[in-house]
Amino acid sequence: KAGVTQTPRYLIKTRGQQVTLSCSPISGHRSVSWYQQTPGQGLQFLFEYFSETQRNKGNFPGRFSGRQFSNSRSEMNVSTLELGDSALYLCASSLARGASSYEQYFGPGTRLTVT
Amino acid sequence: AQSVTQLGSHVSVSEGALVLLRCNYSSSVPPYLFWYVQYPNQGLQLLLKYTTGATLVKGINGFEAEFKKSETSFHLTKPSAHMSDAAEYFCAVTPSGAGSYQLTFGKGTKLSVIP
Numbered sequence: 001k002a003g004v005t006q007t008p009r010y011l012i013k014t015r016g017q018q019v020t021l022s023c024s025p026i027s028g029h030r031s032v033s034w035y036q037q038t039p040g041q042g043l044q045f046l047f048e049y050f051s052e053t054q055r056n057k058g059n060f061p062g063r064f065s066g067r068q069f070s071n072s073r074s075e076m077n078v079s080t081l082e083l084g085d086s087a088l089y090l091c092a093s094s095l096a097r098g099a100s101s102y103e104q105y106f107g108p109g110t111r112l113t114v115t
Numbered sequence: 116a117q118s119v120t121q122l123g124s125h126v127s128v129s130e131g132a133l134v135l136l137r138c139n140y141s142s143s144v145p146p147y148l149f150w151y152v153q154y155p156n157q158g159l160q161l162l163l164k165y166t167t168g169a170t171l172v173k174g175i176n177g178f179e180a181e182f183k184k185s186e187t188s189f190h191l192t193k194p195s196a197h198m199s200d201a202a203e204y205f206c207a208v209t210p211s212g213a214g215s216y217q218l219t220f221g222k223g224t225k226l227s228v229i230p
Binding site for chain 1: 207220
């Protein structure tokens with residue numbers, strides 16, 4: 001079974017621009033979560049989607065948004081990019097059902113650099 | 116509210132020696148606990164989890180961890196370190212039974228294995 005895929009893997013943007021990152025979960029997984037990883041703040045939860053609905057949201061400004069499609073694929077968008085948004089953005093998917101419901105499987109991440 | 120503390124941002128062991136990575140948590144409700152490993156330029160891989168049942172859990176690559184409620188700890192161990200174990204390890208927690216897939220991570224411990 002294919003793992004979680006994220007595109008693109010690397011991205012360079014300029015301050016003030018916006019960016020959209022994509023995540024395809026493991027087949028059959030219904031929950032998709034997004035995390036930001038930086039050297040200073042570590043791994044921080046952005047939001048989680050289940051059946052196209054945002055169930056949880058972390059403590060990030062409204063410039064960070066996301067959505068989930070009917071096939072469970074998810075996108076996250078960051079508008080008006082700031083230098084501090086440079087990070088590795090990780091997507092994780094979960095079956096969200098049964099004994100394995102809390103296991104999250106991570107993709108390789110998208111490395112975003114804002115200049 | 117939850118938090119995770121990993122003691123030691125960097126741990127070095129000799130090849131063949133015991134690996135012990137420490138994790139303490141704080142949670143207002145019974146938690147589910149996880150250990151993840153991250154190799155350079157990759158996403159996170161689930162090593163093991165504790166949800167319910169046996170407090171000593173075994174994971175992949177010979178790692179195991181013991182949930183000690185009285186000590187609010189979930190330390191990761193491996194009897195004999197291999198060079199391939201060199202990576203960064205993250206302890207994470209999520210509240211049990213809340214239907215939440217929001218993981219709170221520790222700051223990580225970078226493990227070096229000396230030949």
